[in-house]
Amino acid sequence: MKGWMSVQFDPTLWTDIIFLIGEITIVAVVGIFFFALFLVGLSIYSINTGRVYFPRFLKAGMMLVEGLAKSLFRFFGLEDSEVQTFFISLQNTMNKKSFSDIPITERAVFFPQCLRSSHCPAHLSPEGLKCKSCGDCPIGFWRKVLEQMGYRVFIVPGSSFIKRMVRKYHPRALLGVGCLSEVKEGLEMADKIGVVAMGVVTLKDGCVETLVAWDQVMEVATLGVPPDNIPPEVKELAG
Ligand code: SF4
Known part of the structure; x- marks a missing residue:
């Protein structure tokens, strides 16, 4: 009886706890x-110098403070497109080595159907457009080169095709x-399903x-391809 009567509410203790919190x-x-x-700051420095510093640290950190970082990018006058481009190069930098190590026969290339000519005679199949190499756009030429190298090549109208083919x-x-948003979403999707991905953004939307x-x-x-195995068409392109 005496024990519980002696326990008293101490207002100063509560005040201390609230101050501490x-x-x-x-x-x-x-x-x-x-x-x-x-x-x-590190991202802006990387953007300005064209080199990604501490990519893994940057990516992990950005996942923790994404919303605040976006507001800060806007505060410093960066366009959303600049930030997206940077994150794509960040992801590409991180994936480059793993991508290079994977044999070409285990890689796939996805082109968007918007790259083809407006007169494209290809028909849509469950695996995307079946290019006829008609010569009206460069896809026909480069598709053949890529396939000869060992790639699976798809020309797709949307991300649902990519998921299905994967x-x-x-x-x-x-x-x-x-385009920027497609590549960003594609890289995030690949990240989630554990597939190594590299993205190239189109020059025109x-x-x-x-x-x-x-x-x-x-x-x-051609990442990871020995110089002797690089097709002559690619060497010519690189000059
Ligand atoms: S080369 Fe292929 S993708 Fe390009 S327009 Fe001809 S059929 Fe279509």
Whole structure:
């Protein structure tokens, strides 16, 4: 009886606890803010120098403070497209070595159908467009080169085709071409399903007759290929 009667509410203890929680919260918020600021600063430095510094640290950090980092990028005047481009090069930098190590016969290339000519005679099949190499756009030429190298090549109207082809053929590596948002989404999707992916962004957006830098596509496609095995068409392209 005497024991519980002696336990008394101590208001100063509660005040101390609330102050402590407040202090910890402020330190955490300030810490997160400066952490995001550091990541954004490192990203902007990487963008300006054209070289990605500490890619794994940057990617892991950005996943933690994504929303705040986006606001900071906007505060520093960066367009969303610049930030997306940077994240694609970040992902490509991280995946380059693994991509190079995967045999070409276990890689697949996905082109968007917007790259073809507006007069394209190819028909849509369950595996995408069946290119007839009619010569009206460069896909026909480079598809053959890539297939001779050992790649599976698909010309697809959307990401649902990519998922279906990945489920069917189980490639270990993907090379995806598309507009900024398509490539970003494709890289994220590949990351989630554990497939190594590299992306090349088209030079022009749109629904028909878009453009891509074929030297960039083939530069990625020949990663890990011994110089003697690089097709002469690719060597010519590189000059
Ligand atoms: S080369 Fe292939 S993709 Fe290009 S327009 Fe001809 S059939 Fe279509």
